[in-house]
Amino acid sequence: MTAHIRARKGQIAETVLMPGDPLRAKWAAETFLRNAELVNDVRGMLGFTGTWQGNVVTIHGSGMGMPSLSIYANELITQYGAKTLIRIGSTGAMQSHVKMRDVILAQTASSISTPSSGIFREVNFAPCADFGLLRAAYDAAQAKGSAVHVGGIYSSDVFYDERPDLNEMMTRHGILAVEMEAAELYNLAARHGCRALAVLTVSDHLLTGEELPASDRQTSFGDMVEIALEAAFA
Numbered sequence: 001m002t003a004h005i006r007a008r009k010g011q012i013a014e015t016v017l018m019p020g021d022p023l024r025a026k027w028a029a030e031t032f033l034r035n036a037e038l039v040n041d042v043r044g045m046l047g048f049t050g051t052w053q054g055n056v057v058t059i060h061g062s063g064m065g066m067p068s069l070s071i072y073a074n075e076l077i078t079q080y081g082a083k084t085l086i087r088i089g090s091t092g093a094m095q096s097h098v099k100m101r102d103v104i105l106a107q108t109a110s111s112i113s114t115p116s117s118g119i120f121r122e123v124n125f126a127p128c129a130d131f132g133l134l135r136a137a138y139d140a141a142q143a144k145g146s147a148v149h150v151g152g153i154y155s156s157d158v159f160y161d162e163r164p165d166l167n168e169m170m171t172r173h174g175i176l177a178v179e180m181e182a183a184e185l186y187n188l189a190a191r192h193g194c195r196a197l198a199v200l201t202v203s204d205h206l207l208t209g210e211e212l213p214a215s216d217r218q219t220s221f222g223d224m225v226e227i228a229l230e231a232a233f234a
């Protein structure tokens, strides 16, 4: 048991999928895992462990933003021995060739700051995905027929952005999309020798103003879960 996770040692798998929304963790566990068991509900942050094709998997919410993800990922890695962590979440597209519902595999995650900024100080550490996971996720997405992009994303500290020039600068530098968690996940994975990847679906478009209706999000979310599971156990 930790400050934020009530699971006993052994109840968390080495492979953890991390959606931001705890109810998405519940839906994914009930939809894709066998014998899914609730292993955490402290502060309403739900985690489930079950099996997928005979492999043990935990699906645990991260909450929104890097400070929240950092709490759960830190404890999952250092207290429970998680070794492969895959974020599954939504993202806002920043390029015109990226369309609504497309899948983005975050090769790198730029940021202005992360919870690790105080550790890195003057160093501009480059958080990046695990190549094996990235390659396997790409293959899985292609096999599903998903429109998939691989490249850099931007992990922002804010959803309601008062600096449109920043987003525009990211667009000019080829950044595919913005979300709020991946950079710190990659930092933590690097620090602790784990594998990490963010598999994202475009839920809104910063250039066109489009937004995905809630009804469409479930289908896209299911595709991401399958891509993540296939990548984790490829």
Ligand code: ADE
Pocket: 090, 091, 092, 156, 158, 159, 178, 179, 180, 203, 204
């Ligand atoms: N996640 C999904 N869309 C986003 C956006 N526009 N900004 C930050 N995070 C997001």
